[in-house]
Amino acid sequence: MKILGISGFYHDSAAALLVDGRMVAGAHEERFSRLRHDPGFPRRAAEYCLDEAGIRADDLDYVVFYDKPMVKFERILSTYIATFPRSLPSFTRSIPVWLKEKLWVPNVVQRELGYQGEVLFAEHHQSHAAAAFLPSPFEEAAILTLDGVGEWATATMGIGKGNRFDLVHEIRFPHSLGLLYSAFTYYLGFKVNSAEYKVMGAAPYGKPVYKDEILDKLVDLREDGSFRLDMQYFAYDYGLTMTNDRFADLFGRPRREPESEMEPFHWDMAASVQAVTEEVVLRMARDLHNRTGLPNLCMAGGVALNCVANGRVIRETPFENLWVQPAAGDAGSALGCALFVHNAVLGNPRAFRMDHAYWGPSYGDEEIRAFLERAKAPYKTLPRDEMISETARLLDAEQKVVGWFQGRLEWGPRSLGSRSILADARNEENWSRVNLKIKFRESFRPFAPACLAEKAGEWFEIDRESPYMLLVCQVKEGRDIPAVTHVDGSARLQTVTRDTHAEFYDLLHAFDERTGCPVVINTSFNVRGEPIVTTPEDAYLCFMRTDMDVLVLGNQILYKEDQPELHEDVDWRELYELD
Amino acid sequence: MSAREPLWRRLLNGWLLIVARFGEVQTLVILGIFYALLIGPASLGARVGRADMLQKKPLEAGSAWGEADTAGADLERSKLQS
Numbered sequence: 302m303k304i305l306g307i308s309g310f311y312h313d314s315a316a317a318l319l320v321d322g323r324m325v326a327g328a329h330e331e332r333f334s335r336l337r338h339d340p341g342f343p344r345r346a347a348e349y350c351l352d353e354a355g356i357r358a359d360d361l362d363y364v365v366f367y368d369k370p371m372v373k374f375e376r377i378l379s380t381y382i383a384t385f386p387r388s389l390p391s392f393t394r395s396i397p398v399w400l401k402e403k404l405w406v407p408n409v410v411q412r413e414l415g416y417q418g419e420v421l422f423a424e425h426h427q428s429h430a431a432a433a434f435l436p437s438p439f440e441e442a443a444i445l446t447l448d449g450v451g452e453w454a455t456a457t458m459g460i461g462k463g464n465r466f467d468l469v470h471e472i473r474f475p476h477s478l479g480l481l482y483s484a485f486t487y488y489l490g491f492k493v494n495s496a497e498y499k500v501m502g503a504a505p506y507g508k509p510v511y512k513d514e515i516l517d518k519l520v521d522l523r524e525d526g527s528f529r530l531d532m533q534y535f536a537y538d539y540g541l542t543m544t545n546d547r548f549a550d551l552f553g554r555p556r557r558e559p560e561s562e563m564e565p566f567h568w569d570m571a572a573s574v575q576a577v578t579e580e581v582v583l584r585m586a587r588d589l590h591n592r593t594g595l596p597n598l599c600m601a602g603g604v605a606l607n608c609v610a611n612g613r614v615i616r617e618t619p620f621e622n623l624w625v626q627p628a629a630g631d632a633g634s635a636l637g638c639a640l641f642v643h644n645a646v647l648g649n650p651r652a653f654r655m656d657h658a659y660w661g662p663s664y665g666d667e668e669i670r671a672f673l674e675r676a677k678a679p680y681k682t683l684p685r686d687e688m689i690s691e692t693a694r695l696l697d698a699e700q701k702v703v704g705w706f707q708g709r710l711e712w713g714p715r716s717l718g719s720r721s722i723l724a725d726a727r728n729e730e731n732w733s734r735v736n737l738k739i740k741f742r743e744s745f746r747p748f749a750p751a752c753l754a755e756k757a758g759e760w761f762e763i764d765r766e767s768p769y770m771l772l773v774c775q776v777k778e779g780r781d782i783p784a785v786t787h788v789d790g791s792a793r794l795q796t797v798t799r800d801t802h803a804e805f806y807d808l809l810h811a812f813d814e815r816t817g818c819p820v821v822i823n824t825s826f827n828v829r830g831e832p833i834v835t836t837p838e839d840a841y842l843c844f845m846r847t848d849m850d851v852l853v854l855g856n857q858i859l860y861k862e863d864q865p866e867l868h869e870d871v872d873w874r875e876l877y878e879l880d
Numbered sequence: 881m882s883a884r885e886p887l888w889r890r891l892l893n894g895w896l897l898i899v900a901r902f903g904e905v906q907t908l909v910i911l912g913i914f915y916a917l918l919i920g921p922a923s924l925g926a927r928v929g930r931a932d933m934l935q936k937k938p939l940e941a942g943s944a945w946g947e948a949d950t951a952g953a954d955l956e957r958s959k960l961q962s
Contacts, residue, residue, distance in 0.1 A: 369951070369960070369961055371961040372961075381923075383923070383931075383933040383934045385915075385919050386920070393907075393911045423958065453949070457948055457950075465953060470948055471948040472944060472946070476935065523942070525943050527945040529935070642958060646953045
């Protein structure tokens with residue numbers, strides 16, 4: 302049985318393909334369209350999935366869409382009714398899009414993919430819950446989903462067992478932890494549905510001095526983690542912004558101008574909303590454990606990408622095990638809705654356990670060399686082991702910043718060793734060097750470490766694997782890796798095993814053999830505002846546009862000093878909107 | 881350098897720009913009328929009936945979790961967009 306899952310028309314469109322219940326391929330549309338968080342129909346991602354499996358759209362048994370458009374539309378109309386007449390600007394902007402496309406999903410699927418069969422629909426949080434539980438390693442688990450909003454639900458809790466799950470409770474729009482976090486993201490001058498992770502990264506620089514005020518005025522938080530927001534302070538239910546003047550008056554400052562300097566107030570505000578978010582998630586998790594008594598917790602939804610909160614769930618709640626879908630946002634729902642239909646709706650037993658996140662396209666050495674020849678880019682091909690040892694030498698002895706392109710593209714927002722920029726984590730200068738000269742992003746943003754899984758416990762305060770960079774833990778005292786150690790001593794860790802990515806593991810191993818340090822900087826292979834690179838051409842362009850020193854494409858190594866100057870008709874900085 | 885476009889093409893492009901802008905204004909006007917005639921009365925009715933459609937009234941004691949309103953795992957329900 303072949304089922305294609307699709308998420309789209311909001312943000313982070315994606316497609317994922319199941320064959321007989323096992324994931325075969327999955328990809329975000331942005332990686333092909335080169336438009337960050339691409340909200341359109343994921344045609345290219347779906348076509349890639351079909352190509353990877355060697356099938357055509359006609360071979361599919363079902364296409365599944367990740368939410369129920371009519372219910373979502375009902376919620377939107379109800380919101381306009383409840384907020385009349387202030388909702389007029391939002392109404393005039395959104396209704397044409399709904400009437401043109403969003404209400405006609407089966408027609409769009411037919412038009413874009415040439416698929417003539419049945420299109421099925423799962424609810425938004427069913428898709429999240431399915432993406433969290435069904436590919437998890439647990440036979441039975443508690444489930445918590447937290448995001449901005451789907452149809453009506455913004456958070457759900459439930460229990461999964463075998464091939465089914467039940468969502469028991471929900472919190473409904475406009476009361477939303479995800480939208481609360483997005484409101485502060487907006488207020489702090491960052492892009493909503495895009496730059497929430499910057500708020501998380503900014504939080505350790507401040508103190509949560511506004512936490513009590515947020516809980517007193519904005520969030521009516523209950524002991525069980527449930528809450529209501531005081532909507533007098535927010536505008537997202539009726540307007541085109543997230544917060545209103547009353548919100549700004551409460552904190553005594555207008556919204557920060559994007560790209561302006563971050564002041565102590567802004568760091569404190571980021572710390573405060575992060576503290577509130579952690580408090581809500583912890584209370585919800587504890588309550589869910591009280592209700593279920595289960596040792597395992599599965600999480601998905603955009604809020605589950607908050608790895609600081611995830612780390613605290615592991616450390617401070619009775620749950621013994623936590624599994625978070627690596628594509629926890631809406632992209633992962635493409636997989637979730639397909640699994641929901643295969644397992645829960647059609648009753649098939651679970652056949653898929655997600656133990657890695659490498660589900661996108663790969664490019665062999667021949668394809669890579671063909672591109673390099675066309676581009677007239679000087680390179681040398683090395684045997685695999687030499688490629689590994691030479692890369693480790695460049696990272697260590699020459700302190701080079703390396704673009705690393707190996708194997709299948711990652712599923713989810715994190716680069717996990719397939720499309721990564723790597724540098725020596727022991728060198729503090731690499732923090733600012735990679736941020737400012739290669740990624741062209743804000744200097745405060747931290748880098749994540751990748752570490753050999755078997756040595757993670759020696760370098761970090763962690764007792765489990767973190768293969769998807771979704772847990773934050775403390776760097777062990779005495780371990781000197783300043784380029785990946787945040788100001789509060791924490792790190793957003795990725796642990797690497799040989800089973801999941803042999804080349805990346807072998808590189809870390811070779812680096813460890815040379816230096817006695819099994820840790821490197823691992824940041825996404827892109828510049829600010831650009832989606833992670835997909836093809837060798839994307840990687841080469843990113844390499845040439847930045848101060849990256851070395852590019853490793855499969856077994857091919859390219860040195861910047863050997864490359865001819867890149868001539869482009871357009872300024873690439875204009876291609877990518879800053880987030 | 882690309883060849884200069886013929887006069888008729890430039891005139892056509894100019895005309896299309898004008899009608900596109902006109903269409904945008906027309907769309908806004910029509911949507912505004914719909915908003916006033918459909919959403920307005922519905923909103924009035926909701927206010928008269930004191931409906932709390934977005935649960936904005938302060939919560940009294942207890943939990944803010946509600947019963948989940950999910951469709952269940954059923955093939956016929958999965959065929960529906962609602």
